[in-house]
Amino acid sequence: MNHWLMKSEPDMFSIDDLKKKKTSGWDGVRNYQARNYMRDDMKLGDLVLFYHSSCEVPGVAGLAKVSKTSHPDPSQFDAKSDYYDPKATKETPRWFMVEVEFVKKFDEVITLTSIKATKGLDKMPLVQKGSRLSINPVTEHEFKIITDMAQ
DNA sequence: GCCAACGTTGGC
DNA sequence: GCCAACGTTGGC
Numbered sequence: 001m002n003h004w005l006m007k008s009e010p011d012m013f014s015i016d017d018l019k020k021k022k023t024s025g026w027d028g029v030r031n032y033q034a035r036n037y038m039r040d041d042m043k044l045g046d047l048v049l050f051y052h053s054s055c056e057v058p059g060v061a062g063l064a065k066v067s068k069t070s071h072p073d074p075s076q077f078d079a080k081s082d083y084y085d086p087k088a089t090k091e092t093p094r095w096f097m098v099e100v101e102f103v104k105k106f107d108e109v110i111t112l113t114s115i116k117a118t119k120g121l122d123k124m125p126l127v128q129k130g131s132r133l134s135i136n137p138v139t140e141h142e143f144k145i146i147t148d149m150a151q
Numbered sequence: 152g153c154c155a156a157c158g159t160t161g162g163c
Numbered sequence: 164g165c166c167a168a169c170g171t172t173g174g175c
Contacts, residue, residue: 007173031158054173112174130156132172 002041003143005049005060005126006100007134015050015061015105023067023101027075028083030095034135039070039096041137048100049138049146051126052109059111060146068099106150120145 006026008014018024029035048064072093075083088094115121121142125131138146 009173033158058174132157134172 002043002046003049003138003140004037004042004046004066005051005124005136005138006064007051007053009054010052010061011055014052015102018050018062018064018100018102019105021102023099025068025073025099026097027073029073029097029134030083030085031134034133035096037135037137038098042066042069042098044069047103047143049143050100053134057109057111059109059113059115060106060150061109062105063103063147064100065103066098067101070096070098073097108150110146110149114149115146118145118149 010016013024026038029038044066046066048066049060050062050064052058052061072090073083073095075081076085076088076093076095077090078084083095085094112126115124116127121127124138124142125133125136
């Protein structure tokens with residue numbers, strides 16, 4: 001099983017929103033590397049660190065898991081959507097997404113500050129300067145450290 | 152609001 | 164194919 005970190009702006013979609021909806025398609029990703037992770041590498045049941053970005057307290061807010069593997073992101077076909085891509089067609093979709101299911105919300109956000117201060121997490125793309133990919137693989141070890149911090 | 156870092160676009 | 168210009172990300 002693989003582990004992942006997925007960023008979301010909580011003003012747009014937060015861990016509470018996912019808790020309410022139970023599952024959600026991870027639409028709107030328009031970066032090829034992030035798309036490739038979803039299309040090629042994310043497997044059913046993979047666990048996901050749900051990260052809140054661009055907010056007051058950036059950090060990991062909870063856990064989700066992959067509940068449906070890669071399928072075309074419908075927002076690319078929707079001319080009214082912010083994520084509309086005129087170059088994409090149903091025959092040859094350009095953007096793919098997975099669906100994630102709520103697992104748990106942490107009692108407290110594992111803050112970016114504390115992640116940066118924790119041994120063993122310094123290799124995470126999240127803490128690398130200039131890294132801004134919205135989906136990143138997480139090692140089993142890193143995943144365990146972070147979920148342990150949430151206890 | 153600032154700005155560094157990075158990705159994409161498009162003219163040539 | 165190069166690369167300048169532009170847009171976006173995301174912490175601070």
